[in-house]
Every structure is written in C-alpha cells, then in structure tokens.
Amino acid sequence: MRWLLLIVVTGIAAVVGVTVGWQWVFAPLLGAALLRWSIASLRALVHDARDLEEMEAAPDPVSSDERTLFWCEECGTEVLLLVRGAPRAPSHCGQRMHERTEILN
Numbered sequence: 001m002r003w004l005l006l007i008v009v010t011g012i013a014a015v016v017g018v019t020v021g022w023q024w025v026f027a028p029l030l031g032a033a034l035l036r037w038s039i040a041s042l043r044a045l046v047h048d049a050r051d052l053e054e055m056e057a058a059p060d061p062v063s064s065d066e067r068t069l070f071w072c073e074e075c076g077t078e079v080l081l082l083v084r085g086a087p088r089a090p091s092h093c094g095q096r097m098h099e100r101t102e103i104l105n
Helices: 002-019 023-055
Strands: 066-071 078-081 098-103
Antiparallel strands (some): 066 098
C-alpha cells in the first residue's frame, strides 16, 4: 500500500514539477524539513534544561578551615571559591583553571 502511495505521489510531483515549476515541489518539502528540524531542536533544549534543573542540587559549602583557589595558568588570575556548585573547575582564557587548596591555620 505504501509503495502504491509513493508511486502516485512521485508521479503527481513529477507532473507538477514539469508543468508549473520545480520550486512548487521542493519548497513544501524544504519547509517541512526545516519545521521538523526546528521543533526537534527546541525539544532538545527543553529536555536539556529539565535535566540541568534536576542536576542542580544545593551547592556544597566549602569548610571554613580550607580555601579552594583556582588560578589561570596563562594570565595568573586567581578565583577564591566560597561555595562549590559543580565539581568541575571554572574556565578562564579559554582553558580550565587549576585547583589549589590551602589549609588555614
């Protein structure tokens, strides 16, 4: 049944393309493809945002007797971490910063 429908639709598309112009055949196909792609992209963004919300838990506070510093190897910028929200290091100058933990006396 599908093959018969495909043959009929292809025949109609060929007749329309030859008589009226091929833009009337390809424009709706391109529009449908772009619509499907944009809807799929928006769905992916929504699902990623939901996953991100689930992953975000209460940040782990850093204990008061240690300081976690991150420093950039390229420019020497240092960042003092007061609340650790994610296990990965922040980025600076396009690269991950290096972690240095200091214990206070």
